[in-house]
Amino acid sequence: MSDTTTISKLRQRLVANSLPDQWWMASNGTTEPQPLSLQTIEQSFRDNPQGNIQVCHVEDDASAPSSWHKITYASPERQVETRGHMTVFRSGAVNASRKLSLKRESADSATPFEDALAGIVKANQFISSQIRDLRQQIYGLEMRLDAIKEANAQAKKFDERERAIRELEEEIYDKASALEQERIELNQLREELDRRHFHPESA
Secondary structure: OOEEEOHHHHHHHHHHHOOOOOEEEEEOOEEOOOOEOHHHHHHHHHHOOOOOEEEEEOOOOOOOHHHOEEEOOOOOOEEEEEEOOEEEEEEOHHHHHHHHHHHHHHHHHOOHHHHHHHHHHHHHHHHHHHHHHHHHHHHHHHHHHHHHHHHHHHHHHHHHHHHHHHHHHHHHHHHHHHHHHHHHHHHHHHHHHHHHHHOHHHO
16 A cells, blocks of 8 residues: 545545545455445544555556555644743644544534435425326316317207208298299289179170
8 A cells, every 4th residue: 555645635636636436445454345435434434543444546446556545634733832932832633633523513414415315305295296286287177178078069069950940941931932922823813713704895
């Protein structure tokens, strides 16, 4: 194994090179069967800080020892403070420990995957509700359409009946007119016969 590194440096490498967050992890010589994210690796390191945890990015050559890096804590910063004629070197381990604790609390409280999953579930429930409402509306529209079709069919029958009645009325009117004309002609003929009967000289 070539060198040591920190989780922070590995994240910087991901961002700088636009790499996927997928790493092979070996703990005390045993390599995990599946690639892990840095968050999972960091949690493993926190649970066992004394363990020998080494990582290799999935795009690196895992068979090359130089591709593996041992995870360590970040080196504590040394703060220099001058007091009169005395120079005091103060370790930043306390601050580093505090930062690690805050980071751990933040990691424990942050659940973006669960939040996203809950959002997806709510969205699916909302969509399902909207689909049910739309289906009910469609069913109602289909019922109204069937009623309109039935009314149109009845109206068409009424129109056909009305047209047949008008045609029959016209036929009856024509026959009545013809009979009236025949009656007028018969009356004229009768009058002519009566006139000849009473006035034979006019024959």
